[in-house]
Amino acid sequence: MPDAIRNLTFTLVEIATFFGAAVVAILVVWVAIAYVIDITQKKHAIRRNFPVIGRFRYFFEHLGEFFRQYFFAMDREELPFNRAERAWVYRSAKNVDNTVAFGSTRNLTHAGEVIFLNCPFPTLEEDAVPPREITLGEGFARTPYSTSSIFNISGMSYGAISRPAVLALSHGAKEAGVWMNTGEGGLTKYHLEGGCDLVFQIGTAKYGARTEEGALSDEKLVQIAAHEQVRMFEIKMSQGAKPGKGGILPGGKVTQEIAAIRGIPEGKSSISPNGHPEIRNVDDLIDMIHHIREVTGKPVGFKAVIGAYGFLDTLFKRIHERGLEYAPDFITIDSADGGTGAAPQSLIDYVGLTIKESLPLVVDKLMEYGLRHRIKVICSGKLITPSGVAWALCMGADFIVSARGYMFALGCIQALQCNKNTCPTGVTTHDPELQKGLDPANKAVRVANYAKKMAYEVGVIAHSCGVREPRELRRYHAHIITDSSFSTSLETLFPTRQVRPEYAEEVVKLVQSE
Template identity: 75%
Template sequence: MTETLQSLALSIIELATFIFVFIFLAAIVWLIWAYISDIRQKKQAIRRNFPVIGRFRYFFEHLGEFFRQYFFAMDREELPFNRADRSWVYRSAKNVDNTVAFGSTRNISAAGEILFLNCPFPTLEADAVPPSAITFGEGQARQPYTTSSFFNISGMSYGAISKPAVQALSQGAAKAGIWMNTGEGGLSPFHLEGGADIVFQIGTAKYGVRDDQGQLSESRLRSVAAHEAVKMFEIKLSQGAKPGKGGILPAAKVTQEIADIRGIPVGHASISPNGHPEIKSVDDLLNMVHRVREITGKPTGFKFVLGAYGFLETMLKSIHERGLEFAPDFITIDSADGGTGAAPQSLIDYVGLPIKESLPLVVDKLIEYGLRDRIKVICSGKLITPASVAWALCTGADAIVSARGFMFSLGCIQALQCNKNTCPTGITTHDPDLQNGLDPTNKAERVAQYAQKMVHEVGVIAHSCGVREPRELRRYHAHIVGDNSFSTSLELLFPTRSVKPEYDKRK
């Protein structure tokens, strides 16, 4: 027995020695190959001047993203979303304790911070009421849509996000009683399987409702509208990540299934036009809204990032001249800092107005032209916490939609790989091995719990301000901190304009 053990030990030592020698020799061969390769290549000066060692620069540069996130960035420092905000979403999605101790880590004197004015006599729980319902397309659409939900899932295409991610969002939205937007990638079976309310987005490439020439197909539009779950249609003019440029889906993500849903070739990059070829003016836009609503019978609006805003007055005047049947049932305003997928950095960083400027501007223009009741306002763009959602309701939004907030609820770790096929959490990849880590049933619960926690905590803010429910929040309930560290009422910064006499419905 002892001899057998000794023999086994010697065999293990011999094997370990062989493996060590093999690895050592392989390392020597790799170092020689890397040295020769580096000094002969001409693309990277660092590698040419410092062969082998220069390669570590790129390795450490890549690792830097992750070290900053976990070890060096403070809770409120990191971009695009800091750790404090992400942690709130994670805890809410998991339905665990969301309280904190020993004071806030937020600098409440920093310019741009939001402060809500608590009432000396807050609303008691016994007096609180559920969020009130709103109706889209009332008096114009044959099938108007009524909902009490004010926090919903923004557009994320199947293709940009994975099958299990769409399934989890669909199931979670149904559990929470909220709607989900398809994004411009068309309507997939996975959007429908959860039973959630659906907003179908018509992008510039008309994916899912296009004919063989890439034009809007009325028959396919009717087919989509025939689904009871599809409640509204949204014409996308632009989105926060890349205003003025169409959607980008890398070739690696265009599988056979996605190609069939979108009506495009498999394995080829899906790049949408930067605008609708048939929409080149305000009248073209209003015609398209009217056409889609007439074909589908359902509320129709459009989504855009506000930049040059002179067209708003032209559009609102045109609506009065042509008739309310040409008005959009809703306008979705995306912030310049929105966006989840692939986009040029020049557009992500520099183009478009942020939602803090664009939302009050659009709301005030609608009031000025007497169209605020007719046209509902939806807004999006980094609104993932109760304070940001409550701010939007104060400013005049009827509803808020979020994409990245719900990605965090699915388990997104902000790895910044949405534009690749390597998302480690399985959300924005079509690699089956990576998708395997995302269980739709489990994540659906987290989606629902995040939405429910959001509604609850926005309600807490509303009750502290002395109103019965979130949709009763007004501009005078919130202050914004200025450059001098003193705050100013939203009502003073953005005074609500009165209706112009010629557009006053009472006359």
Template identity: 65%
Template structure:
């Protein structure tokens, strides 16, 4: 009986509640109308009060609808659905076979086509990809790098604590290295147990003295960690060539402030170059100084604009002696990615990797330093074909940042600079970080590296070579503007001492 009475009461109240709801909606509309017509900052809202708000709503929702409903598998930028799905399946350890033919348009200029051998290499004849030793004979602690595919620089600060833990532990499982990015060495980099490359950015986070120069004692302390295998001096990066790193104040927590040595909650912008380095000769001085202090291999990362300054650096190396050379050069494409960068630089400055990498490799060979200076390729390479192309072009190693972000759950929501990343990767919001479990994601990182490596080996064997490092420019063709392809060794012939070889 009481239940019936309660039901009748609720039923009687419903018309009243409905009227109140309509009244509330009407009040909100009226207040919005008054606000819109009286404000002077937005012309659309003033001319079209209330309904003008729908423009901004639909504009924000458009990104979502394009990604999930309207864009074809190969249409999206910077990475399309087909590429992201490959990484997703690879990180889960699932099969990556497809059916009914390729959806990739091979007539687009710049596309790569690998040249299959009529008598490919049998699995029984294949050999393990050889280890490359960086700094051998020129550093007290050279680094024997086993993996061709490694994690590129992502700072703690730009990415979250659970993301760093997942990547570091995953790199340990996979046997690849992890670059710390310019944000300094955090305990979470060390906790995972991976081999680390410590990046020295222009702000020198973690190794900066009060005068803004390198603090040798802090540098030596970093080098004491056995996990830190190499040091990378960042000259420039793909998304911000000619400008230092940017970390929005909303992402600078108390801990990040302490690690980097910067104020909490205030935007941190690195200088656009190292204050000690104004020319190629001074860059060599800095490289050798860091090597003398750390006793470990040292190289630099750069985006290529023109090749003349690199030629001047390598010429200076030959004058001083090969012992003065950088142990490696990391080449980043001008279309690289980052958490926060000016659109004008990201879109328009610096050579893409596909043009820059062969130029750098050729210049090193022309100067006779190919056995001394190792080359690391970085920039939008997340699939096996990308990695195989880079090895063909002359790279010794490939590093990727966004590929590994996809492996731990990135959905390309493009919120990296807003501290609102829905997957917890690039946010310090504790609630959003809860969705990222470092333990399970570490396994995905290891699966991703394993599947990249195995599939690059498949490409190498299809091209008729026993191991990946035997791939060269004769094994790949590049599609030209007329839709026809040209062998890469003809398009970019290796030139050594004036002779084509």
């Protein structure tokens, strides 16, 4: 009997050993197959850069839905962009179903939240029209720029983001019919390759348009403007995430190619001046705008985060005194909660006004001085979903631009490593091993999908409000929740400004000329 038991035990051990070996063999084969699939596919940067291991991200992300119910933060409590916002961008970029079930996870009584007022008789599909075309620089630039695009790509320089990221954005922008801002790092062949419309940004260091001494080069401006794709020029005065501080590109991201494009030493941190040496007052700003427009023949504006806003009165008065030909063709307003690849936390957290305050302030000042028709308004700052874009249109913006929204479309997972050259998705790194995970052809499709989906869903909001197209949205179409948990109209909070009497006649002439 003991021998029988021993034999049975031995047999069971053999069977267990066999099955164990089989499981291990199957696991090894699966890992090998998964590795080959992951390393060769081009749709998912995380899986390509981190084969096999990267697959667990999706598993844990799925489990997170259950764990967050009991232990962790809910979808709308993550920062700087919560999971609900990022998920909307991801789904849009992948062109998958973007509907949700069971009800909103948004706190509809939280102060500051925006609610749009649906019309009892919404716009029918057959009555809807495409967004109207807007022309910048008409009558003042030799080559004005006309576009109907609403949601465009904000400034991200080659250096701050990678070569495949620039390529994907360029091709995606062309497909979607939106423009792309070069950022302050200069114009590259990667920006041009996709064929999209471009806005050339002139930062405080004048990268790509500077003399050997660092001054603005008219010769290089002419060369840049010769590219038909370069539609406008933007003077970067300040950036929302770091107002009062110039661009910062860590030395580890200054490759030989980037150094050549910028005209700086390889491997040395690129620190732009915290302001333009040539622009120390309002008249200097006006002079530079006018000069660049004369040299290039194309619309010129400036970008700034609004802080001390008294200069706006001085600026707009001087424009009237010197003539409308000295006005910027557009003003890009950046928000204090804007993004960046690297900045001091003291500036990110504590300096500048957010777009919720600065956008209506600038729009109202333009109306007050009768310059609203002459100067177009572009706004930026955490506007990555349809509600934010629709709100900006209600407040008077002509265009919205986004950087981080399009980064999410490229596959960014908010790893917060933009300043370390270790971005796991290849968006903000120049490490070839990490860049290979970002396939430009695949991500270009996602960029285009995101832009198109945004235009469509902003249109859905507009049609619900009873207007034919998004640019017909006005302040009375939206409410904002107050501290009392009740809402009030944006028009009540920001009543429409009347034109100052001394400028009324000039406004009439300008409107008639349009």
